[in-house]
Amino acid sequence: MSEENLQLTVIIGSSREGRTGPAVARWFVAEAESCAMFDVDVLDLAGVELPLSLTQDPGPESAELLAAVGARLESADAFVVITPEYNHSFTAPMKNLIDWHRTPWQAKPIAFVSYGGLSGGLRAVEQLRQVFAELHAATIRDTVSFHGVWQHVGEDGVLRAPDAAVPAKVMLEKLQWWAAALKDARTLRPYAA
Numbered sequence: 641m642s643e644e645n646l647q648l649t650v651i652i653g654s655s656r657e658g659r660t661g662p663a664v665a666r667w668f669v670a671e672a673e674s675c676a677m678f679d680v681d682v683l684d685l686a687g688v689e690l691p692l693s694l695t696q697d698p699g700p701e702s703a704e705l706l707a708a709v710g711a712r713l714e715s716a717d718a719f720v721v722i723t724p725e726y727n728h729s730f731t732a733p734m735k736n737l738i739d740w741h742r743t744p745w746q747a748k749p750i751a752f753v754s755y756g757g758l759s760g761g762l763r764a765v766e767q768l769r770q771v772f773a774e775l776h777a778a779t780i781r782d783t784v785s786f787h788g789v790w791q792h793v794g795e796d797g798v799l800r801a802p803d804a805a806v807p808a809k810v811m812l813e814k815l816q817w818w819a820a821a822l823k824d825a826r827t828l829r830p831y832a833a
């Protein structure tokens with residue numbers, strides 16, 4: 641890992657059977673790695689079974705898992721949330737992750753890659769913006785959105801979206817700027833919510 645690169649955590653927000661999230665994530669991670677602005681860590685919520693009941697005493701196994709996930713979030717300088725839209729909103733696993741880990745988002749930038757039918761997941765993004773604002777995170781204006789995403793995913797499970805490469809690069813450039821600026825600010829003057 642480069643000392644100059646910032647740490648980007650990409651979160652796949654869907655855990656539904658037959659989901660499209662991994663195809664979107666593979667495409668996005670390839671775009672991010674080709675720009676060489678970040679070192680990328682992918683957190684797939686389908687592989688993380690966080691407790692469903694919020695409690696002060698989650699038990700030893702759950703506490704260990706929560707600490708491991710929390711450490712990954714804490715080490716991030718920036719986030720990209722890859723989200724579908726379920727019933728005009730974002731997913732329950734994403735909300736659960738946010739609710740269990742309130743502080744790692746503070747004074748850090750978050751960008752979105754959304755997908756779905758006609759709306760392309762943008763209603764989920766708008767709701768996530770409100771949630772992350774409450775947690776003192778800075779959401780990036782530029783997004784990447786796949787409307788009718790299934791038309792772009794081949795039988796091989798690969799997302800083909802040449803028209804999205806430029807918007808992804810623009811989003812990553814903005815995210816890098818905010819990540820560096822906020823990292824410098826947090827170092828100079830630690831953020832207190």
